Amino acid sequence: MGYDAAQIEVLEGCEAVRRRPGMWVGSTGERGLHQLVFEVVGRAVSEVVAAGARSVEVTLTSDGGVRVADDGPGVPFEAPATGDTGGPGLEAELTSLQTGAGPSGRHLVVVGHFIVGLLAVNALSSRLTAEVRREGVRRVQEYARGVALAPPLAAGAANGSGTTIAFWPDAEIFETTRCSFAVLAERFRQVAFLNPGLEIALTDERPAGGARAVRFRFPEGVRDYVAALDAEAGANLHPNVIGFEREDPRMAGTMEVALQWSGTRQERVRGFTNSRPTPEGGSHVDGFRDGVVAAITEYARKRGLLTAVDPHPLADLIGEGLTAIVSVKLDRPEFLGATRGLLANSEVRACVGEAVQDRLEAWFEGHPEQAMELVDRIVRGVHQN
Incomplete structure (x- = not known):
């Protein structure tokens, strides 16, 4: 049987990630699940450290989701106007393979085993919600398995600034969707040591006996x-x-x-x-x-x-x-x-x-x-x- 260009299947964007998830996050087991969390936390920490802000709050929600909120300047959904500095907007990060997004070089804090971008998180989540608080306005956009349900919408006034991404890992992709509190806490503690002044909090709302939480901040690094x-x-x-x-x-x-x-x-x-x-x-x-x-x-x-x-x-x-x-x-x-x-x-x-x-x-x-x-x-x- 001959093999030529007709047999080549080209996959792009979310479809490529969902078809071969292990190529993007390492595995469909717990390691790959944690890579999703590390990817979102790494983006938040990099923004916070580069902007001179202070805190990143990570919550394992009772319904199986993960919410990552920071007090940075807020990443705009749209790309900046031509001639302005900055990379692609948050919407582009969530839907396509972009380069130059967010802090880079020495200002890039690598939390996971590698960096794959927010597209992989979005594609491998059954649901994802992105919220940006910027210039006094709170804007929100929702996705289902990497596909936007609507354009970013204004959702009222914002108190302060920052970005929050909440996602629910897809049970159709992962062998388990239950993150390890201990694994995440140990890595967040390490990242806090390596970035003096940064505050990382991890809250677990899943235990039947009540939430548990840890908070890390090390002024002397x-x-x-x-x-x-x-x-x-x-x-x-x-x-x-x-x-x-x-x-x-x-x-x-x-x-x-x-x-x-x-x-x-x-x-x-x-x-x-x-x-x-x-x-x-x-x-x-x-x-x-x-x-x-x-x-x-x-x-x-x-x-x-x-x-x-x-x-x-x-x-x-x-x-x-x-x-x-x-x-x-x-x-x-x-x-x-x-x-x-x-x-x-x-x-x-x-x-x-x-x-x-x-x-x-x-x-x-x-x-x-x-x-x-x-x-x-x-x-x-x-x-x-």
């Missing part, structure tokens, strides 16, 4: 993250966390780093790029380790703890008891592998390494007793090997 990880491990050698933020034009982005050595033997070093976990590490984590090794080696040599002829395996020893968060936000992140778990931007390594070395050396000078205790312990490990 990654410093709070390190302190929390050590507190959870039940070990804290020094009460102060070493942390800093720095922008470096050479890597077209910013870095936020926090670290602390505790009394445990376990190493907990976690890397993130644009708020997305990078479990395989990459250039930002490699640069962090370079900087720590360089600072400790320099300190040890200046104080005679290491000589020029001593072996130099410090990289294998600095991790004992080390807890660290290395978060970079880049305009043009590059990754190796389909899962995006390994950051590849080569210039990031040198930038992070230099910054970590500078900050750690300054901390050593300001905390001589703690510095000597820490470096001496590491160097003793060198001599024992």
